[in-house]
Amino acid sequence: MSSPGTTCKLCYWQPSGGTTVSSQVLVDLIKSIESMNGVRSGRWQVTASQHRPIRRDQAVQVECARELLGVAFSEAPNKYYFVLRPDHMVVEADSTIQSIMENLQVYRNHLTVVFEGFQYQLGDFHVKAGRAVIAHSENLRGIVLEVEYLPVSSLGKTHQLMQEFVDIWQEVAAQSMTGRIVHLEPNFGDYSLSDQYSWQHTALQYISLMVHFLSQRTN
Amino acid sequence: MECVVQGIIETQHVEALQVLLQGLCGGRQEKLKIHEICLKSGTNLGVEASEVHLLCSLSQTDPVWTVRHVGGPMRGAGAEQLPAHVRSVLESSISSNALRFFYALGYKMDYELVRIGYVFQFQRVVPITVTATMLCKVPKLHAIDEAIPVTPGIQLVELTAPASTENYSEAVGAISSFAEHLAPLIHLSKPGVPTGVVPTASTAAASLVSRGAMKVS
Numbered sequence: 123m124s125s126p127g128t129t130c131k132l133c134y135w136q137p138s139g140g141t142t143v144s145s146q147v148l149v150d151l152i153k154s155i156e157s158m159n160g161v162r163s164g165r166w167q168v169t170a171s172q173h174r175p176i177r178r179d180q181a182v183q184v185e186c187a188r189e190l191l192g193v194a195f196s197e198a199p200n201k202y203y204f205v206l207r208p209d210h211m212v213v214e215a216d217s218t219i220q221s222i223m224e225n226l227q228v229y230r231n232h233l234t235v236v237f238e239g240f241q242y243q244l245g246d247f248h249v250k251a252g253r254a255v256i257a258h259s260e261n262l263r264g265i266v267l268e269v270e271y272l273p274v275s276s277l278g279k280t281h282q283l284m285q286e287f288v289d290i291w292q293e294v295a296a297q298s299m300t301g302r303i304v305h306l307e308p309n310f311g312d313y314s315l316s317d318q319y320s321w322q323h324t325a326l327q328y329i330s331l332m333v334h335f336l337s338q339r340t341n
Numbered sequence: 342m343e344c345v346v347q348g349i350i351e352t353q354h355v356e357a358l359q360v361l362l363q364g365l366c367g368g369r370q371e372k373l374k375i376h377e378i379c380l381k382s383g384t385n386l387g388v389e390a391s392e393v394h395l396l397c398s399l400s401q402t403d404p405v406w407t408v409r410h411v412g413g414p415m416r417g418a419g420a421e422q423l424p425a426h427v428r429s430v431l432e433s434s435i436s437s438n439a440l441r442f443f444y445a446l447g448y449k450m451d452y453e454l455v456r457i458g459y460v461f462q463f464q465r466v467v468p469i470t471v472t473a474t475m476l477c478k479v480p481k482l483h484a485i486d487e488a489i490p491v492t493p494g495i496q497l498v499e500l501t502a503p504a505s506t507e508n509y510s511e512a513v514g515a516i517s518s519f520a521e522h523l524a525p526l527i528h529l530s531k532p533g534v535p536t537g538v539v540p541t542a543s544t545a546a547a548s549l550v551s552r553g554a555m556k557v558s
Contacts, residue, residue, distance in 0.1 A: 175386060175447065182385045186447025206445050213442045215408070216433040222410045225431065228387035228446060322436075 132327040135265040138300040160242035168237040173229040203325035263335035346529040357546030366463040380448040455488040466515040
């Protein structure tokens with residue numbers, strides 16, 4: 123998401139039954155973007171982390187969230203976002219919150235997923251294609267696709283338009299690939315997020331996608 | 342990091358302090374009203390017990406939330422000699438669900454208070470912030486409109502300046518030097534070092550206020 127006043131739809135590539143996702147899928151998807159006259163505009167990266175509480179005495183339970191999820195965007199380096207799923211909460215803070223949390227030493231990083239790839243401009247749309255890997259490994263967990271519509275920030279007004287774009291992309295991709303583009307839309311209303319799209323919406327989408335990828339079995 | 346000195350002043354002399362600060366800094370004062378919530382980690386949570394402060398600034402139209410973590414003062418023989426505390430401080434703006442967030446992480450409210458007063462900010466070698474605030478206790482949970490002063494006739498004055506491991510001596514020197522200008526009205530020292538009010542503050546205050554009135558007229 124390059125600037126305010128836009129909406130984003132985060133998707134992933136679902137391979138057809140019996141096949142697994144691979145880096146070749148990403149190569150083919152990028153070709154499909156370029157075949158639609160997409161102009162490469164740079165790289166992008168999103169880092170999503172899963173934290174678990176630290177208990178001084180392992181035998182004693184602690185009243186706290188069992189899982190704290192956080193996400194940072196290369197396009198918004200001064201911000202950091204937390205998501206607490208059972209509490210339906212998205213928290214936005216400055217990036218210094220990470221240093222504060224490190225000093226507090228109440229939660230420990232358990233796992234990090236890095237989303238990274240290339241981004242393209244297609245008229246009023248901004249498209250990202252990339253892979254999701256477990257940090258410090260080449261454990262590929264999925265292929266991620268993001269569609270951003272630049273002129274409008276209302277989710278309600280852009281829903282159909284965004285879906286039509288994804289449908290067109292699906293048709294182009296299907297010419298050389300088997301599988302489909304799947305949108306994993308969290309219920310923004312449950313998290314008290316409004317119709318006006320924001321970085322908090324994007325944070326929730328990436329966290330939801332990380333949770334989905336981690337829940338999938340890998341070979 | 343920041344360096345800090347603080348002291349107390351009788352409320353009746355705050356106007357004189359404002360006149361003195363305006364004369365020294367040339368800047369404007371801004372009103373300050375902050376709802377401060379101190380949170381402590383729950384039982385068994387974390388490597389060790391921890392504390393964090395949520396600050397909600399009520400001076401603007403829309404409340405602005407900040408989370409603040411203060412570390413202990415710098416230690417060692419060198420630090421003992423310094424006329425100001427040097428301590429690590431980290432702040433982050435945070436969305437308005439900050440309190441619910443930290444409750445969910447296992448923190449519990451230890452106390453809350455409201456600080457009402459004003460702030461001056463200016464540059465003297467380093468950026469310096471002067472606050473003069475009345476501390477008010479909150480009689481019922483989050484009933485900030487019912488806050489009542491803890492010590493009605495006394496306000497807390499703090500001088501702070503940002504510092505780093507490379508320049509903290511310079512920052513300490515800057516606020517110590519500036520604190521001397523305020524000596525007729527207030528004794529400023531390290532937090533935790535009792536100072537009391539300045540015995541001759543009334544005389545100094547009367548002079549400052551009359552000079553301030555003459556300038557206005």
